[in-house]
Every structure is written in structure tokens, then in C-alpha cells.
Amino acid sequence: MKKIHVVDTTLRDGSHAIGHSFSVEDVTKIAQGLDASGVELIEISHGDGINGSSYNYGFMKSSEMELLKAASKVIRNAKLTVLLLPGIGTVEDLKYVHEHCGVTAVRVATHVSEADISKQHIEAAKELGMTAVGFLMLAHMSTPSEIAEQAKLMESYGADYINIADSAGHLLPENVSEIIKTVCSAVSIPVGFHAHNNLALAMGNTLAAIEAGATYVDGTLCGLGAGAGNTQLEVLAGVLDLKGLDSGLDFYGLMDVAKDVVTPIMKRPQIIDEDSLMVGYAGVYSSFFLHVKRAAEKFQLESRDILVELGKRKMVGGQEDMIIDVAYQLSQKK
Amino acid sequence: MKKIHVVDTTLRDGSHAIGHSFSVEDVTKIAQGLDASGVELIEISHGDGINGSSYNYGFMKSSEMELLKAASKVIRNAKLTVLLLPGIGTVEDLKYVHEHCGVTAVRVATHVSEADISKQHIEAAKELGMTAVGFLMLAHMSTPSEIAEQAKLMESYGADYINIADSAGHLLPENVSEIIKTVCSAVSIPVGFHAHNNLALAMGNTLAAIEAGATYVDGTLCGLGAGAGNTQLEVLAGVLDLKGLDSGLDFYGLMDVAKDVVTPIMKRPQIIDEDSLMVGYAGVYSSFFLHVKRAAEKFQLESRDILVELGKRKMVGGQEDMIIDVAYQLSQKK
Structure with missing residues (x-):
């Protein structure tokens, strides 16, 4: 066995x-x-x-x-x-x-x-x-x-x-x-x-x-x-x-x-909510979330669109300051 | 595609x-x-x-x-x-x-x-x-x-x-x-x-x-x-x-x-708790639960042992009355 x-x-x-x-x-x-x-x-x-x-x-x-x-x-x-x-x-x-x-x-x-x-x-x-x-x-x-x-x-x-x-x-x-x-x-x-x-x-x-x-x-x-x-x-x-x-x-x-x-x-049930689903789908660090939400508000974008773009660019921990640039570029495309 | x-x-x-x-x-x-x-x-x-x-x-x-x-x-x-x-x-x-x-x-x-x-x-x-x-x-x-x-x-x-x-x-x-x-x-x-x-x-x-x-x-x-x-x-x-x-x-x-x-x-989060885990592991109908719990109390057994035995015997819906027999037999073995 x-x-x-x-x-x-x-x-x-x-x-x-x-x-x-x-x-x-x-x-x-x-x-x-x-x-x-x-x-x-x-x-x-x-x-x-x-x-x-x-x-x-x-x-x-x-x-x-x-x-x-x-x-x-x-x-x-x-x-x-x-x-x-x-x-x-x-x-x-x-x-x-x-x-x-x-x-x-x-x-x-x-x-x-x-x-x-x-x-x-x-x-x-x-x-x-x-x-x-x-x-x-x-x-x-x-x-x-x-x-x-x-x-x-x-x-x-x-x-x-x-x-x-x-x-x-x-x-x-x-x-x-x-x-x-x-x-x-x-x-x-x-x-x-x-x-x-x-x-x-x-x-x-x-x-x-x-x-x-x-x-x-x-x-x-x-x-x-x-x-x-x-x-x-x-x-x-x-x-x-x-x-x-x-x-x-x-x-x-x-x-x-x-x-x-x-x-x-446990503080909350261990389920798959939109946030964790989007991290998995986009393939990004979960610590990006707070930054992404702020950037989304600032540029009137959806958080999930920013996450997907970060995933495409293979952003890793330490690159948090680039999130705002990505959001800006996405807002220009819109 | x-x-x-x-x-x-x-x-x-x-x-x-x-x-x-x-x-x-x-x-x-x-x-x-x-x-x-x-x-x-x-x-x-x-x-x-x-x-x-x-x-x-x-x-x-x-x-x-x-x-x-x-x-x-x-x-x-x-x-x-x-x-x-x-x-x-x-x-x-x-x-x-x-x-x-x-x-x-x-x-x-x-x-x-x-x-x-x-x-x-x-x-x-x-x-x-x-x-x-x-x-x-x-x-x-x-x-x-x-x-x-x-x-x-x-x-x-x-x-x-x-x-x-x-x-x-x-x-x-x-x-x-x-x-x-x-x-x-x-x-x-x-x-x-x-x-x-x-x-x-x-x-x-x-x-x-x-x-x-x-x-x-x-x-x-x-x-x-x-x-x-x-x-x-x-x-x-x-x-x-x-x-x-x-x-x-x-x-x-x-x-x-x-x-x-x-x-x-939703009334409760859709998680895997002991009850649903045991249904999956044993391979039995979830509607057996209430009967199993009653039988477990009656014969001082663990519900999960009864579930496993029901799974082994491939019990299906409609055979609920046999749960008490199974529990009795398990208690005799003990």
C-alpha cells in the first residue's frame, strides 16, 4: 500500500x-x-x-x-x-x-x-x-x-x-x-x-x-x-x-x-466568495485586495477587472505600488 | 473549442x-x-x-x-x-x-x-x-x-x-x-x-x-x-x-x-461538516440521518459507525426500518 x-x-x-x-x-x-x-x-x-x-x-x-x-x-x-x-x-x-x-x-x-x-x-x-x-x-x-x-x-x-x-x-x-x-x-x-x-x-x-x-x-x-x-x-x-x-x-x-x-x-465559514474566487481565477496574491479596491474606487473600475489584469501581468508581492498604474491604464482604455 | x-x-x-x-x-x-x-x-x-x-x-x-x-x-x-x-x-x-x-x-x-x-x-x-x-x-x-x-x-x-x-x-x-x-x-x-x-x-x-x-x-x-x-x-x-x-x-x-x-x-454556509462528510464517506442517503441518530442513542453507538455499516450493506431509500436492526447487530458485536 x-x-x-x-x-x-x-x-x-x-x-x-x-x-x-x-x-x-x-x-x-x-x-x-x-x-x-x-x-x-x-x-x-x-x-x-x-x-x-x-x-x-x-x-x-x-x-x-x-x-x-x-x-x-x-x-x-x-x-x-x-x-x-x-x-x-x-x-x-x-x-x-x-x-x-x-x-x-x-x-x-x-x-x-x-x-x-x-x-x-x-x-x-x-x-x-x-x-x-x-x-x-x-x-x-x-x-x-x-x-x-x-x-x-x-x-x-x-x-x-x-x-x-x-x-x-x-x-x-x-x-x-x-x-x-x-x-x-x-x-x-x-x-x-x-x-x-x-x-x-x-x-x-x-x-x-x-x-x-x-x-x-x-x-x-x-x-x-x-x-x-x-x-x-x-x-x-x-x-x-x-x-x-x-x-x-x-x-x-x-x-x-x-x-x-x-x-x-473560526471567524467565518471557509467558503469560496467572490474575493477568493477572483484571486484563484486571476492567479494573484490575496494581499493585493485592499490596494485593488482602493484603485477601483478611484478610477471607477470593477475590482475584478483590475485583478485579472494583474494576473495577466504576473504581478507578485512587493509590486503593490504598480496597482494604481494598472488601474489608470485600464481606465484610459475604457 | x-x-x-x-x-x-x-x-x-x-x-x-x-x-x-x-x-x-x-x-x-x-x-x-x-x-x-x-x-x-x-x-x-x-x-x-x-x-x-x-x-x-x-x-x-x-x-x-x-x-x-x-x-x-x-x-x-x-x-x-x-x-x-x-x-x-x-x-x-x-x-x-x-x-x-x-x-x-x-x-x-x-x-x-x-x-x-x-x-x-x-x-x-x-x-x-x-x-x-x-x-x-x-x-x-x-x-x-x-x-x-x-x-x-x-x-x-x-x-x-x-x-x-x-x-x-x-x-x-x-x-x-x-x-x-x-x-x-x-x-x-x-x-x-x-x-x-x-x-x-x-x-x-x-x-x-x-x-x-x-x-x-x-x-x-x-x-x-x-x-x-x-x-x-x-x-x-x-x-x-x-x-x-x-x-x-x-x-x-x-x-x-x-x-x-x-x-x-442561505440558511447556513455550504461547508463540509461531519454529517455530510460521513454521508459521502459511507455512501448512503442523507435522509437516513435522523433514523441513524435515534438508533445510535438507543444502542449507545456512534452514528458514524452505523452509517459506515449501512454503506457497506448498500442500503437505499425505503430501507429505513432496517437501520434499527443494523444498530442492534453492531451493539451485539461490541
């Missing part, structure tokens, strides 16, 4: 969906439930990775250090994992959480074309004896062969596996399949996949990734996550079971944590 | 999700929006098909006749469609709505192994000059070749296309693919697919059906429907566009109706 390794990111990607307000008590209960239910990696960080708590990305209610320490007390089998975006998190942060908070794995995340900035962090993690994952975000912005080249870089730095992230929820199953196959052929380490549900395809794409050779997949309880959320973990446990794949997950156990602990914390 | 025909069932399957409480005003606005956005068939009926309004299946707030007449006044291009389950709806009902309510198409729905009871209704529809669709429910309960035999029966009665329904939301993409391919090879009329989202696979399965040869697909605005709901129509419009398929749908128009008209009517 094919083994599928399941990574939970409720306490990291899910953090976006509740304004980074997880308490020590929430984290203790959720981490304990995930660990008892057979999840292999439990990722806990600010939504934008370790040290993300800031004016720019939103402040956390409780510090990452507190949350990680609380989780480390209750985790018996899983690897306590952080996400680290080079530039936001540093090698020093990584050393600190490894030494003081029981963190044993790190996923080093870069834009899909910028694997080279992960070198020092992956190498540092391996020197510390940690599991190190190369995590490539916004995969829809590169071709499969370009992604494979970036994955090879991360492999050369010592990554234990490569995780491909459809951060905007823009990919279709056939795209996922082609990317995963190409990356699997290029590297000799395992390959994983992180889905978003903006086009209602989180589960479909996760299965397409597995069919194409991925052996690590991400999920979150109740699908809690940025935009339309992630692959719903407790549903994934049932689906993998029906497919005859060995995930080692306790289906009922995960359902119980989802219902009893996560559902009461 | 491959043409995909899109059928909306917000005002039929979606009726389950709001306790059959659509008003004439709701139906007018929704039908108008769907028609203006290029939907080809607009299905309006009680959730259990025409004449379903009853103590057994739940009473409707407004009569089907009123709702159909209201829709018929505003529809310009779409075919006004009813669902008909032989035994609940009759040939007389069909004649009535055709003559008095502007109904031009009917989907005659039977259990997946009982196509033979659709004969008189499909034939009557064709005699009336209507479009007639053979609709096979709970497709996960038969093998692909058995389903193909039933589809051939419906074709022989005069059906214009065959619609395969994953009523419990239990199928995986590979199952859908195999069923649709087998049915497409067996009949010379088009084949369609109706998904439910209990395993978060409504969209993934709909795309698998299209890849396998289906040219008609069902959706509902906001995913409104029984259990975890159906394929979310406005999202489907975006996805078909990204796939380069011609659906004739106005993506923005559908988003607007979803947000402005359907969202305010």
Missing part, C-alpha cells in the same frame, strides 16, 4: 483566516489532536512564516515562541515544524526555535523562481540536524521545467523533500499533474503539494498530485487557511482511506478535533 | 438546503440571472422532484406551479426544466407543467439500477415535444457496465441525454472517469454529470467527467444543495474558462447573482 505523508498547517496557513489570533490553549488542543491522529508534520508559525508578526503582515495574539513551546509539550510523535520565508525569518530565528521550542523541522519557502535565497536556511537547518523542506510558492507563475530547476537547487542545498505550493489556488488538475511529474523526474527526494481551494479544486488537485507521484500532502482542519482555505484535512483522511492509500491518519480523531476545537474558533 | 452545456439546479437541489422555502421573488431573480448568464437548462422543482412537497419530503413554502410560472415569465433563452422521480411525480404532473407553466424539459430520475421505471415518463415527455433527460441517481451503487446498461434503456425510451448523479458525493475522480467513459461508449446520445461535494470533490469530479467525455454538467449558485452541496456554478464558469472550454456562461453575471441574490437567502 502506497504511503502518503500528511502535513498539517492549520496552525500556520490557518492563522491567516483568524487574524493570527490562536491562543496557547487552542494550539495545545489542536496540536495534541493532530499528533494523536497520526499527522507526521505539524506546522506552527505566523501565516507568513516565523517572525511574520508585524505591522505589515498582521500581529499575532500570542507569540510564536509561546505557541511552539506549548505544542512541543504535547506532541509525542509528529515533527514540530515552522515555515520560514527568508527575509522575514532568519537563521537566528531558526536556531532559537530549534534550541528553545522543540522545533525539529522547517519548511523554507521562496517565490517559485527564487530558490537560491533558501540556501543558507536549508543548510543551517541540516547542520542543526533538522528536517529541511524546500517550499516553492505561487507555482502557477512558472513552467514545470522552470520549477524543476528550482527544486533541483533546493535539493542541492540539502532539502529532505520539495513542496510545491499553489498559493493562489489557480492551478487545474492537469497543471498540477504536469508540474509534479516534471519535478519528480528531476529530483531524487520526495515531492509534496500544498493546495488552495479558490477554484474548488484543493482536494481534486491534491489527488492529482498524488497520482502524479507526490508523497507528501498538506491539509488543514476545516480547510482553515488564506483565501478559500486549504485541503480539508479530515476529509482528506477519509478520501485517502477510500483510495486505499496508507496515510496513518485517524479519520474519526481528526473529525473530532475539527468539530470540537477548530469550528468554534 | 469543445462545447460544455451547463445545467443549473440551484432552484431544485438547492431547495433541500433551505428547507424548500424559495419564494416567487427569489425564483424570479435567480431564474432571470441564470438565463441572462447563458445557463442552458434551469431546473426548478421540489428537491425530490415535482410533486415532492409532502409530509415525507418536506412541504414547500410556495407551490411549484407558482414558482415555475414566475420563472417562465422571465426566461428568454434557457429551457425551463423539472426533475421528476417516477412514483413521486406522475405523467399527469408533467403534462400540467408543460401546458400551464412553460416547462420544456424534464429530467426523469431513478435509482441507478431502476431505469425501467422511467419509460412512460420519458416517452410522454417526447410525445409532448419536450426535452427528456434520463437521470441515474446514486451512481456509486452500481458498476460502470451495469450503469451503461441502464443508460441504454433510457436511450431506448427516447432520452435526449443521460445524466449520471453521484447523489451521495461518494465517488473519486477515477471512479467518475471510468463510469462516464463506459456510458459514453454504450450510448450514442450525450452524457452529463451531477456532483455532490461531500468529499470536497464536486469540482474535481466534474472536471474528470468532462475529460472522460461528459458534455453536460450540473452546478448550483454558491454550491447550494443537499448535504455538502453541488458543484459551485459561478466557480465552474471560471474554471471552464481557464480550461479553454466554451460554456457560453457569463462568469461575472453568475458571480453577481450568487452574491446578491443567493447568499442572502
Whole structure:
């Protein structure tokens, strides 16, 4: 029976969906439930990775250090994992959480074309004896062969596996399949996949990734996550079971944590509304929204038309100041 | 460019999700929006098909006749469609709505192994000059070749296309693919697919059906429907566009109706909770729930264990009285 390794990111990607307000008590209960239910990696960080708590990305209610320490007390089998975006998190942060908070794995995340900035962090993690994952975000912005080249870089730095992230929820199953196959052929380490549900395809794409050779997949309880959320973990446990794949997950156990602990914390249901649908359709960063809405008002345009244009131009985080130019150009065309 | 025909069932399957409480005003606005956005068939009926309004299946707030007449006044291009389950709806009902309510198409729905009871209704529809669709429910309960035999029966009665329904939301993409391919090879009329989202696979399965040869697909605005709901129509419009398929749908128009008209009517968000997940996982009728919960209390069992056992025994609607036997047997094993 094919083994599928399941990574939970409720306490990291899910953090976006509740304004980074997880308490020590929430984290203790959720981490304990995930660990008892057979999840292999439990990722806990600010939504934008370790040290993300800031004016720019939103402040956390409780510090990452507190949350990680609380989780480390209750985790018996899983690897306590952080996400680290080079530039936001540093090698020093990584050393600190490894030494003081029981963190044993790190996923080093870069834009899909910028694997080279992960070198020092992956190498540092391996020197510390940690599991190190190369995590490539916004995969829809590169071709499969370009992604494979970036994955090879991360492999050369010592990554234990490569995780491909459809951060905007823009990919279709056939795209996922082609990317995963190409990356699997290029590297000799395992390959994983992180889905978003903006086009209602989180589960479909996760299965397409597995069919194409991925052996690590991400999920979150109740699908809690940025935009339309992630692959719903407790549903994934049932689906993998029906497919005859060995995930080692306790289906009922995960359902119980989802219902009893996560559902009461949620600020809104994890549905696909116009905003998250348009992010997925256009293939843009969800952090563009506020800027786009302001620009739309200023130039009497529809937000969605601006989003589509930004997607066409493959705008990435950091280019927010160009949104107003795009809106101006669209208004001139009108 | 491959043409995909899109059928909306917000005002039929979606009726389950709001306790059959659509008003004439709701139906007018929704039908108008769907028609203006290029939907080809607009299905309006009680959730259990025409004449379903009853103590057994739940009473409707407004009569089907009123709702159909209201829709018929505003529809310009779409075919006004009813669902008909032989035994609940009759040939007389069909004649009535055709003559008095502007109904031009009917989907005659039977259990997946009982196509033979659709004969008189499909034939009557064709005699009336209507479009007639053979609709096979709970497709996960038969093998692909058995389903193909039933589809051939419906074709022989005069059906214009065959619609395969994953009523419990239990199928995986590979199952859908195999069923649709087998049915497409067996009949010379088009084949369609109706998904439910209990395993978060409504969209993934709909795309698998299209890849396998289906040219008609069902959706509902906001995913409104029984259990975890159906394929979310406005999202489907975006996805078909990204796939380069011609659906004739106005993506923005559908988003607007979803947000402005359907969202305010909804009684609860269309998420996957434990109940709908267990229906999908076990592959049983959602109407079993109340009986199962009672039996679980009586024998101090978990509802989900009873559901799984009912699924294994392939229980269908009408066998509700056997739930107590199953629960008794499970309690003896314990």
C-alpha cells in the first residue's frame, strides 16, 4: 500500500483566516489532536512564516515562541515544524526555535523562481540536524521545467523533500499533474503539494498530485487557511482511506478535533466568495485586495477587472505600488 | 473549442438546503440571472422532484406551479426544466407543467439500477415535444457496465441525454472517469454529470467527467444543495474558462447573482461538516440521518459507525426500518 505523508498547517496557513489570533490553549488542543491522529508534520508559525508578526503582515495574539513551546509539550510523535520565508525569518530565528521550542523541522519557502535565497536556511537547518523542506510558492507563475530547476537547487542545498505550493489556488488538475511529474523526474527526494481551494479544486488537485507521484500532502482542519482555505484535512483522511492509500491518519480523531476545537474558533465559514474566487481565477496574491479596491474606487473600475489584469501581468508581492498604474491604464482604455 | 452545456439546479437541489422555502421573488431573480448568464437548462422543482412537497419530503413554502410560472415569465433563452422521480411525480404532473407553466424539459430520475421505471415518463415527455433527460441517481451503487446498461434503456425510451448523479458525493475522480467513459461508449446520445461535494470533490469530479467525455454538467449558485452541496456554478464558469472550454456562461453575471441574490437567502454556509462528510464517506442517503441518530442513542453507538455499516450493506431509500436492526447487530458485536 502506497504511503502518503500528511502535513498539517492549520496552525500556520490557518492563522491567516483568524487574524493570527490562536491562543496557547487552542494550539495545545489542536496540536495534541493532530499528533494523536497520526499527522507526521505539524506546522506552527505566523501565516507568513516565523517572525511574520508585524505591522505589515498582521500581529499575532500570542507569540510564536509561546505557541511552539506549548505544542512541543504535547506532541509525542509528529515533527514540530515552522515555515520560514527568508527575509522575514532568519537563521537566528531558526536556531532559537530549534534550541528553545522543540522545533525539529522547517519548511523554507521562496517565490517559485527564487530558490537560491533558501540556501543558507536549508543548510543551517541540516547542520542543526533538522528536517529541511524546500517550499516553492505561487507555482502557477512558472513552467514545470522552470520549477524543476528550482527544486533541483533546493535539493542541492540539502532539502529532505520539495513542496510545491499553489498559493493562489489557480492551478487545474492537469497543471498540477504536469508540474509534479516534471519535478519528480528531476529530483531524487520526495515531492509534496500544498493546495488552495479558490477554484474548488484543493482536494481534486491534491489527488492529482498524488497520482502524479507526490508523497507528501498538506491539509488543514476545516480547510482553515488564506483565501478559500486549504485541503480539508479530515476529509482528506477519509478520501485517502477510500483510495486505499496508507496515510496513518485517524479519520474519526481528526473529525473530532475539527468539530470540537477548530469550528468554534473560526471567524467565518471557509467558503469560496467572490474575493477568493477572483484571486484563484486571476492567479494573484490575496494581499493585493485592499490596494485593488482602493484603485477601483478611484478610477471607477470593477475590482475584478483590475485583478485579472494583474494576473495577466504576473504581478507578485512587493509590486503593490504598480496597482494604481494598472488601474489608470485600464481606465484610459475604457 | 469543445462545447460544455451547463445545467443549473440551484432552484431544485438547492431547495433541500433551505428547507424548500424559495419564494416567487427569489425564483424570479435567480431564474432571470441564470438565463441572462447563458445557463442552458434551469431546473426548478421540489428537491425530490415535482410533486415532492409532502409530509415525507418536506412541504414547500410556495407551490411549484407558482414558482415555475414566475420563472417562465422571465426566461428568454434557457429551457425551463423539472426533475421528476417516477412514483413521486406522475405523467399527469408533467403534462400540467408543460401546458400551464412553460416547462420544456424534464429530467426523469431513478435509482441507478431502476431505469425501467422511467419509460412512460420519458416517452410522454417526447410525445409532448419536450426535452427528456434520463437521470441515474446514486451512481456509486452500481458498476460502470451495469450503469451503461441502464443508460441504454433510457436511450431506448427516447432520452435526449443521460445524466449520471453521484447523489451521495461518494465517488473519486477515477471512479467518475471510468463510469462516464463506459456510458459514453454504450450510448450514442450525450452524457452529463451531477456532483455532490461531500468529499470536497464536486469540482474535481466534474472536471474528470468532462475529460472522460461528459458534455453536460450540473452546478448550483454558491454550491447550494443537499448535504455538502453541488458543484459551485459561478466557480465552474471560471474554471471552464481557464480550461479553454466554451460554456457560453457569463462568469461575472453568475458571480453577481450568487452574491446578491443567493447568499442572502442561505440558511447556513455550504461547508463540509461531519454529517455530510460521513454521508459521502459511507455512501448512503442523507435522509437516513435522523433514523441513524435515534438508533445510535438507543444502542449507545456512534452514528458514524452505523452509517459506515449501512454503506457497506448498500442500503437505499425505503430501507429505513432496517437501520434499527443494523444498530442492534453492531451493539451485539461490541
